Amino acid sequence: MRSTKTSAQLFELGRTVVPDGVSSPMRAFRQVGGEPICVASAKGAKITDVDGNVYTDFLNAFGALLLGHARDEVVEAIARQAALGSVVGLTSPLEHRLAQRIVDSTPAIEQIRFVCSGTEAVMTATRIARAHTGRNLLVKFVGSYHGHSDVLLASPSDSGVKVKGVTQGIPENLNREVLLCQYNDEAQLKSLFKAHGDAIAAVIVEPYATNMGFVRPQEGFMGLIRQLCDQHGSLFIFDEVVTGFRFTFGGICTLMDIDPDLITFGKIIGGGTPIGAYAGKARFMQHVAIGSSVFQSGTFAANPLTMAAANAALDVLEQPGFYTELERKGQVLDAAIRAQFNAHNIPFLFTRFGALGGVAFRDSHRPMQSYQDVKTQHYEIYTQVHRQMLDRGFLMAPSLEEPIFISAAHSAGDLEDFAVALGESVSAALAAHRLAFPVLMPF
Known part of the structure; x- marks a missing residue:
């Protein structure tokens, strides 16, 4: 015992x-x-x-x-970089190399930025969606988890459904700016867009629901989200913090033949170190360019230790x-x-x-x-x-x-x-x- x-x-x-x-x-x-x-x-x-x-x-x-x-290769990469400095508050070739590799891996994305967690990645992706569309409403699926930022934990107080991450401290106006849908419920999703389509900034979804144990998407469900977003001018955010690089070298959106507007990564791409990333089409990512409409910053974002570990991990994942x-x-x-x-x-x-x-x-x-x-x-x-x-x-x-x-x-x-x-x-x-x-x- x-x-x-x-x-x-x-x-x-x-x-x-x-x-x-x-x-x-x-x-x-x-x-x-x-x-x-x-x-x-x-x-x-x-x-x-x-x-x-x-x-x-x-x-x-x-x-x-x-x-x-x-993993030996990751440990050795971290040790080498630690001797050269752990964080300097500036960019490095390691950051640009990792960015190029991830962009090359997934045809749906053109640019990427690194942060320190999945929570930060998703928080910024939704901010970009709202800035780009000029809308506030966000559709998310009951039972999914996208980090602990206010907007991703918000839920209508009168929804009457069991949700994850219920917490006080969320401003009531944010709770009014979230629409909840049951995962795989096509009829409910269509109804939400019919009622609120011109106010929906984005739909965020786990391509495979990994925060409910494990729930697979029904055939055609992700395609329906893409279709409805296109029809109503909303952005489609694929949360691949868990699924990214798990099943193939890149985002699972490639395997699913889905073309999201923004993708979030985390977990695996860090090789066991703290990381998050948001990526997508350049026209959306340019919102975080200096002087543009969306602000995001972080002292430890793309720090050299994480970038070294991440590149070493991708070296292994890329092996035949x-x-x-x-x-x-x-x-x-x-x-x-x-x-x-x-x-x-x-x-x-x-x-x-x-x-x-x-x-x-x-x-x-x-x-x-x-x-x-x-x-x-x-x-x-x-x-x-x-x-x-x-x-x-x-x-x-x-x-x-x-x-x-x-x-x-x-x-x-x-x-x-x-x-x-x-x-x-x-x-x-x-x-x-x-x-x-x-x-x-x-x-």
């Missing part, structure tokens, strides 16, 4: 100076009801906590670590066969999980695309389509599964509404062992719930 004594002691001390002992809320493990862990080190696919427990990592920094932890191998690993995990679920008679559905997947913890083999479906899941079962997986040496996201992230560092054995542990953990959790709630659990 693993011990978490040292982690618990450190968190108890940490809570006196940091709210909940963490600087980002999910790290407190509140959504899974367990004791959070303090990490001592991480390498490849493994994390070691301060109590000496070793976990195979399927959280991967919420998807930022496609290469795994402390990299994404083919990731897809193979995804197939291995897919087959292994389905085999385990069949063996244990588990009625849950596993959905995957590339090296990203998610289990729908509900008694249905129909894929989830929207946040309404997401909220029908058995969250209490996932709470038990999360704890059991930790005891078995596997780290999953401390929230049911996050995906399972595969990295290049995972071996076939890691994937097979994870599937076995997941099957056993889910089976045990289901058995406990059948015993406690025999009438309420229709499994």
Whole structure:
């Protein structure tokens, strides 16, 4: 049985100076009801906590670590640059090289700017959209998460739907400038444009909804957004903070044959360092040029350490066969999980695309389509599964509404062992719930 004594002691001390002992809320493990862990080190696919427990990592920094932890090429690049300076407040050749590589990777974009987080990237993209159109309304999808800026956390107070990131402190006028739509709901989206089309500045969407666990877009849904934006003069923003460079070398919009106006990147392109980026057609990006209509600035934007790590990471991603191998690993995990679920008679559905997947913890083999479906899941079962997986040496996201992230560092054995542990953990959790709630659990 693993011990978490040292982690618990450190968190108890940490809570006196940091709210909940963490600087980002999910790290407190509140959504899974367990004791959070303090990490001592991480390498490849493994994390070691301060109590000496070793976990195979399927959280991967919420998807930022496609290469795994402390990839040698990235570590060496950071070390070389650190000796030359970490931040100087000026541009560098590393910034221009990274910008050129990302622009070349994705035909939908012509220019790019770097910031320090996905939140900043999306915040600025929406600001550009409002400046370009002279409109205020923003359409976003229920259950998606686009960072914690005011405009992206705003929601109509009378919407009557469950949304993510509900918070006080948002000015009421911003709440009135957001329209909510259920993901994949074509009829609702058309209705919103019919009623408000001449006031909609932009639609922002995750091409694959990765903040609902994992929800795939229905065929034609992204194309409909493009069509409606064109008809009404609104901008189409693709939030690729999670999906960018995950499935191909560039934005997933290329694979989907979608041409968005603006794209946001983050996570993977930083190679494990803090990064965000917004990119798009030059006519939109020129709004942030000096003396133009939109202001954005940041001391640490495109700092040399991040640019060095990012270029080193892209060197690896660009190697022949990299994404083919990731897809193979995804197939291995897919087959292994389905085999385990069949063996244990588990009625849950596993959905995957590339090296990203998610289990729908509900008694249905129909894929989830929207946040309404997401909220029908058995969250209490996932709470038990999360704890059991930790005891078995596997780290999953401390929230049911996050995906399972595969990295290049995972071996076939890691994937097979994870599937076995997941099957056993889910089976045990289901058995406990059948015993406690025999009438309420229709499994």
